[in-house]
Amino acid sequence: MSYTRTDEAYGSSSYHKRSRNIYTQQGGYNQRSQQSVQLNYDYEEGQSHQPQQRKVGHRRTVDYTGTVARWRHKRVVCPYSKEPGVVRPKKDYIIDVFPPSAYCDNPISSTTVKFVHSSVNKVRHPVNLVRWTPEGRRLLGASSSGEFTLWNGMSFNFETIMQAHDQAIRAGEWSHNDDWFLSGDQEGIVKYWQPNMNNVKVLAAHREAVRDLSFSPTDAKFVTASDDSTLKIWNFNEGQEERTLTGHGWDVKCVNWHPTKGLIVSGSKDNLVKLWDPRTGKCLTTLHGHKNTITRAQFEPTRGDLLATSARDQTARIFDIRMMRDIAVLRGPSCDITTLAWHPIHHSLLATGDFNGAIHFYLLDTYQSGAAASLSSAAVSVGGSSSSQTASVAQTARSFEPVQSVPYAHESAIWSMEFHPMGHILCTGSNDKFTRFWCRARPGDSAAFKDGYHLGNENPQGSTYGADRHGHGGGH
Template sequence: MDQHLLEVDLAQEGLRRKDLMKKPIQRRTVDYGSGITRWFQERSKIKSFRDVRYMLPEHDSIVDLLPPSAYQYNPSLNLPTKYIHASSNKVKHPVNVVKWTPDGRRLLTGSSSGEFTLWNGLTFNFETILQAHDHAIRSCEWSNSGDFFLSSDQSGIIKYWQPNMNNVKVLNAHSEAVRDISFSSTDSKFATASDDGSIKIWSFTEAHEEQKLTGHGWDVKTVDWHPSKGLLASGSKDNLVKLWDPRSGRCLTTLHGHKNTVYQAAFQPTHGDLLATCSRD
């Protein structure tokens, strides 16, 4: 009996020593507090872009790093150039959608398994995993107010969500996959683009279809609502970009600038004077 107790004590002592020899795990995080504090100190002195302190390529200059809003005169300074971290779920599936929450603190991802994962944007760990759809999630869009977001899947279903991940409404919107969603500037309406070749305009509060826009010859991959006007831009697998009047449902013009599938079309978010498109060509 004494021999057995001695062996147990030795085993426990070995485990304790092994734990002490383990290297501490370095958990990275994003600390934006110092930059915001620095901005509060500096902004009263800044009258024009010439007064903003330039970042020097030295490690000691990190104390002068300001938040993105301080570099509006030169947005290129806000481009991230350093890899920080990679996160993955226990069960790995292709991720089709990546969206920041309106407050910028969390990252929402939608996978081909129909799962939503909410990630902490500061510590990089997941906070919530939710089986949101029965089919692959294809798009997700926050309202301009940040009070709701919409998601769509491969089967043509659209779901209404609150920020706390509470599903409040389900809408059978299209007969095929819904590839993109875009809100109007007032959030009273939204547009959807689908592989069934159509664009639909919906009343947000009533979840009622108001217009069906047809004119593309193939799957519609993207739609974007002008930030201030009644104007829609869409892109399709037929290589075309079309501009639409959402009130009448009429196609205003067709742009022939690509030679392959148009995957994204987006108006300049501040003024809407420019339209950017990207294609498989």
């Protein structure tokens, strides 16, 4: 390492007495030495200037321990009272806000429309996947660079980053026993991870990208969906392929295993939603409801009777698997719906994210009557293919509009979203390279999302919005 000796002289005899040798690294002055000389010079001239103090930043936190403790105490003191009490719209009543599980009869109170924090890596890449750890203490984000990033679940600050895959990560899921995490990438590779992010196994699962994967209820098997138009069922312990499910005519974009039953749902670029029997590998039913690529298909986690699907036809649909038809059409956004997430506590509440970066919340207990209601023909294939004997029955599908929306949540498409296991925080990952956290509105917040972070192009505070408007690559 080379050093240079720098002698500074301003032509003043008084300054020559104050001059000193400053040894710095090649290429520039040492900042602290410069500040020291400037302080001495200003002091002798009668002007004492202190170095500019660094501005203290305030980080928002969402600590749920207080609300959980108060709710548990209330249940002990009043064991026969199921009502959480009235929370008046004043900030003094923040202490009386309980976890979402306390408001089973009021799911609208669990809509997460309040911005909390925006997290981004130093080297920015589109965020393709966000998953909470099973205990909810951290959030795992996966990017197009193949990196895992862990964020703190309460203060939302950076914890660690690691290179997990060589290509973009497209899929990931925790096992039901919370002991394993599976991830899939653009090259068709599936990796096994322990909770400490130790990689223990690598599978060459598909010839093309793995778009989604899901565990069976017992965690003994898992299923993968790929752009090679196939689904594969794997033995988890042995890492061996057991069965290949064929029937889609194009890329398979999503898959989900029923939380309690031997039933698999898949969605494809061929606009079809298929239900499969994992024991025989045969297609049970094909649902013809969407008119474009299926982007997400997910069973309702608490009861399992409903199936939610989203597509690039600007709609999301709710199917009742007991009747094998769509019972609701979720409308509202004027662009493609890219992802959705069921609330973990309230079975009638779900959120969707669209291609323009907006978040919409739907409550299935509400019904838009009159002109908003639409008739949908649910064509159900009973043989497993569209050429089989088809029973087309005109059924009335209720049309739902969003109960709440965040119109400018992201600058670009939202690729992934997931609720915290307790249901009080929603996390979103987007093509604009940001990971954002949203919580419930506090008492007294009359306009929870009309602050400087949700005004889009009209943002007067010059926040991080608009910093990355150009980056449309690397998405699903």
